Amino acid sequence: MKWRDLLAGELRKEHVGQRFALAGWAATRRDHGGLVFIDLRDESGLAQLVINPERAPEAAKVAHEIRNEFVLRAVGEVAARASEAVNPNLPTGEVELQVDELEIVSRSEPLPFQLDDENVDESTRLRYRYLDLRREKMQDNLRLSATVVAAIRRFMDEQGFVDVWTPNLTRATPEGARDFLAPVRLQPGNFFALPQSPQLFKQTLIVAGFGRYYQMAVCFRDEDLRADRQFEFRQLDLELAFPTREEVWDVLEGAVVASFEALGRTPPERPFRRLTWHEAMARFGSDKPDLRFGLELHDLTAETRDSEFKVFAQAPSVQYLAVPQQLSRAELASLEELAKEWGGKGLAYLVFDEEGEVRSPIAKFLSAEVIEAVRPDEPAATVLFGADEPLKVARVLSAVRNHLGRELGLIDESRDEFLWVTDFPLFEWDEDGGRWTFSHHPFTGIRLGDEDLIESDPGAALSQAYDMVWNGWELGSGSIRIHDSELQKRVFKQMGIDEQQAEERFGFLLEVLRMGAPPHGGFAMGLERFVALLAGESNIREVVAFPKTASGSEPMTGAPTPIAKDILAELGIQVLPQFES
Ligand code: ASP
Numbered sequence: 293m294k295w296r297d298l299l300a301g302e303l304r305k306e307h308v309g310q311r312f313a314l315a316g317w318a319a320t321r322r323d324h325g326g327l328v329f330i331d332l333r334d335e336s337g338l339a340q341l342v343i344n345p346e347r348a349p350e351a352a353k354v355a356h357e358i359r360n361e362f363v364l365r366a367v368g369e370v371a372a373r374a375s376e377a378v379n380p381n382l383p384t385g386e387v388e389l390q391v392d393e394l395e396i397v398s399r400s401e402p403l404p405f406q407l408d409d410e411n412v413d414e415s416t417r418l419r420y421r422y423l424d425l426r427r428e429k430m431q432d433n434l435r436l437s438a439t440v441v442a443a444i445r446r447f448m449d450e451q452g453f454v455d456v457w458t459p460n461l462t463r464a465t466p467e468g469a470r471d472f473l474a475p476v477r478l479q480p481g482n483f484f485a486l487p488q489s490p491q492l493f494k495q496t497l498i499v500a501g502f503g504r505y506y507q508m509a510v511c512f513r514d515e516d517l518r519a520d521r522q523f524e525f526r527q528l529d530l531e532l533a534f535p536t537r538e539e540v541w542d543v544l545e546g547a548v549v550a551s552f553e554a555l556g557r558t559p560p561e562r563p564f565r566r567l568t569w570h571e572a573m574a575r576f577g578s579d580k581p582d583l584r585f586g587l588e589l590h591d592l593t594a595e596t597r598d599s600e601f602k603v604f605a606q607a608p609s610v611q612y613l614a615v616p617q618q619l620s621r622a623e624l625a626s627l628e629e630l631a632k633e634w635g636g637k638g639l640a641y642l643v644f645d646e647e648g649e650v651r652s653p654i655a656k657f658l659s660a661e662v663i664e665a666v667r668p669d670e671p672a673a674t675v676l677f678g679a680d681e682p683l684k685v686a687r688v689l690s691a692v693r694n695h696l697g698r699e700l701g702l703i704d705e706s707r708d709e710f711l712w713v714t715d716f717p718l719f720e721w722d723e724d725g726g727r728w729t730f731s732h733h734p735f736t737g738i739r740l741g742d743e744d745l746i747e748s749d750p751g752a753a754l755s756q757a758y759d760m761v762w763n764g765w766e767l768g769s770g771s772i773r774i775h776d777s778e779l780q781k782r783v784f785k786q787m788g789i790d791e792q793q794a795e796e797r798f799g800f801l802l803e804v805l806r807m808g809a810p811p812h813g814g815f816a817m818g819l820e821r822f823v824a825l826l827a828g829e830s831n832i833r834e835v836v837a838f839p840k841t842a843s844g845s846e847p848m849t850g851a852p853t854p855i856a857k858d859i860l861a862e863l864g865i866q867v868l869p870q871f872e873s
Pocket of ligand 1: 467488489490491527530733769770771814815816
């Protein structure tokens with residue numbers, strides 16, 4: 293027996309008069325006391341079944357038993373719907389199946405929620421993910437994801453990239469997060485780390501003579517989960533031999549355009565815009581600025597050096613942004629709260645009314661020159677200040693800028709702004725460790741000519757790293773790498789990894805770099821983030837089939853779980869008493 297002759301969503305007017313078997317789920321059942329209507333759903337869509345007790349008395353009996361989400365098989369004749377019953381919103385809306393035989397193939401227990409209920413809380417959705425995934429939106433999201441991945445693979449293949457699988461049981465690869473560890477039964481007390489990225493393998497593959505490597509790589513990072521972060525995620529991971537950074541960007545732009553085209557959307561214009569990190573920070577206070585609106589930052593440090601207002605005079609950096617409208621006290625108070633959340637001490641402001649009169653508790657401390665310097669062209673406006681260490685000011689004002697962009701409707705949602713942010717600093721200062729650490733990863737190349745700054749002025753050294761940003765979301769990072777083992781050692785050393793530690797942790801890399809390593813560079817783009825944005829979702833959990841909750845568990849399977857003591861003992865592991873359950 294064939295379960296079905298065609299898919300429910302394929303039923304059309306040209307099939308009228310033909311007999312078909314369909315199979316799927318009962319999406320809805322309407323009992324009109326006599327006639328029963330069932331919307332039968334499968335992966336292709338919906339078809340209406342009509343069960344008429346006069347035509348098919350046995351089927352009618354079965355129909356009364358059917359509840360939502362029962363699995364059915366129906367055999368019948370396709371008929372045109374009466375004109376008043378046509379549903380123009382449904383591709384199958386002109387026809388229905390007049391059922392002769394109806395079989396309940398599989399029953400469903402009462403549902404924990406109805407599939408058309410939009411207000412189910414996320415923990416319930418994740419607990420019953422198999423039901424949640426039956427919904428049209430989730431089906432669309434996962435299919436969109438598959439379309440994008442297929443398009444990228446096609447594109448990478450056409451461009452001559454070789455798909456190479458790299459290990460998931462490996463050594464720690466520093467990408468700035470904690471590692472997930474896997475114990476090894478054959479070597480109790482030893483652990484593999486799950487890769488934070490295939491970074492060192494891909495560099496090695498280039499040294500091994502693969503000029504163009506790529507992989508849809510699964511990466512694992514033990515960090516706090518957020519809307520745009522999961523413990524495990526996929527990257528379009530790639531690496532090239534002898535590249536210029538423009539050549540790397542060209543490949544990524546091609547992959548983005550191929551994805552848009554596969555979805556039938558207008559692709560973004562190429563080449564993408566480019567901003568150096570310094571310019572992005574100065575103008576937007578962010579290394580992932582949303583360029584769909586202006587509201588740029590301005591520097592006022594020089595002008596306020598001798599200000600009577602001590603907060604400004606003493607701050608290493610004073611910056612402001614000018615909002616094109618008068619903000620109310622309540623709005624200013626809530627912005628101040630936001631500033632504090634982002635580590636600001638407060639948020640000084642000047643409000644200019646329609647007449648250009650200024651209102652502010654700090655106005656009397658500011659010179660006329662300073663007030664004139666910040667006065668916006670439009671009369672009714674608000675100027676918001678940040679005064680602190682430059683990176684702190686940037687963090688606060690960029691959060692304020694993004695908030696206002698949304699709240700005041702300044703964002704042009706019809707635009708797509710792709711951007712390369714380039715020339716990142718090589719190191720950043722690690723407050724806790726009291727030393728310099730990498731800002732991307734330790735293998736990032738140094739801007740040519742900045743090599744001597746590694747020792748003399750690490751904070752000023754720039755790297756050959758770049759990020760891709762879409763509408764304020766960081767989609768990924770990459771760089772031209774260090775391909776000289778001596779230079780690599782100097783970078784390790786500045787980060788507090790001495791020669792011996794470097795040998796222990798990265799000896800294989802240093803060796804690889806000594807064995808004929810060509811210049812190389814690459815990139816990794818977070819697939820879930822990219823897909824989420826393409827799907828119009830602000831949370832990547834909406835495009836992941838079985839994601840972890842914010843607290844790091846997976847409610848459907850109930851993972852993670854404790855493990856029996858004897859199994860742990862085999863692995864050489866004992867759980868501390870306070871963590872025993
Ligand atoms: N391995 C880096 C990351 O995962 C990307 C790269 O530098 O290619 O962010």
